[in-house]
Amino acid sequence: MHRKRRIAQKAGLPPGTLVATAEPAHPGVAITRILYDAAGYDEREVATIEEAFPAPGEERILWIDVDGVHDVGILERVGRRFGLHPLLLEDIAHTEQRPKLESYGDHLFMDLNVLHLHEGSDEVDAEQISLVLGGNWLLSFNERPQPWARLLRDRLKADKAHCR
Numbered sequence: 001m002h003r004k005r006r007i008a009q010k011a012g013l014p015p016g017t018l019v020a021t022a023e024p025a026h027p028g029v030a031i032t033r034i035l036y037d038a039a040g041y042d043e044r045e046v047a048t049i050e051e052a053f054p055a056p057g058e059e060r061i062l063w064i065d066v067d068g069v070h071d072v073g074i075l076e077r078v079g080r081r082f083g084l085h086p087l088l089l090e091d092i093a094h095t096e097q098r099p100k101l102e103s104y105g106d107h108l109f110m111d112l113n114v115l116h117l118h119e120g121s122d123e124v125d126a127e128q129i130s131l132v133l134g135g136n137w138l139l140s141f142n143e144r145p146q147p148w149a150r151l152l153r154d155r156l157k158a159d160k161a162h163c164r
Helices: 072-082 086-093 147-158
Strands: 030-037 040-046 061-067 100-103 108-117 124-133 137-142
Touching: 030 147, 040 147, 061 072, 072 086, 072 137, 086 108, 086 124
Parallel strands: 061 137
Antiparallel strands: 030 040, 030 061, 100 108, 108 124, 124 137
């Protein structure tokens, strides 16, 4: 199994300091904002994380999907907007975490590992995905675009009755 090479910049820094610890799995950061309810579904890519934040009074369910966790500025702005603990943000940025589930009162945090098998070989890559689930919002952070996210978005878009 292959893991990305760690960047050893974290040693000696105080807990909660945001430092990306892996080489970017893909160039840039892609941010997708999804708003949905039983009546409709709206998905769009946004250029800045602030464009993904809900408008005041927004009642639909919000899902912000971030592909690329190496931009700690985005993590800091999301953390401020949603009131996320600095150690939770540190876990997202540190992509060598073991799977975990933690409750932060009004939201849950999950770190998971997803495995990718290289076609034509026996090599497997492990990547971290981080999920933060609040009352009517979900934040997902992936090292690179994930097939599971696209499948779920397609299902939400098409399935008006059960998923939404």
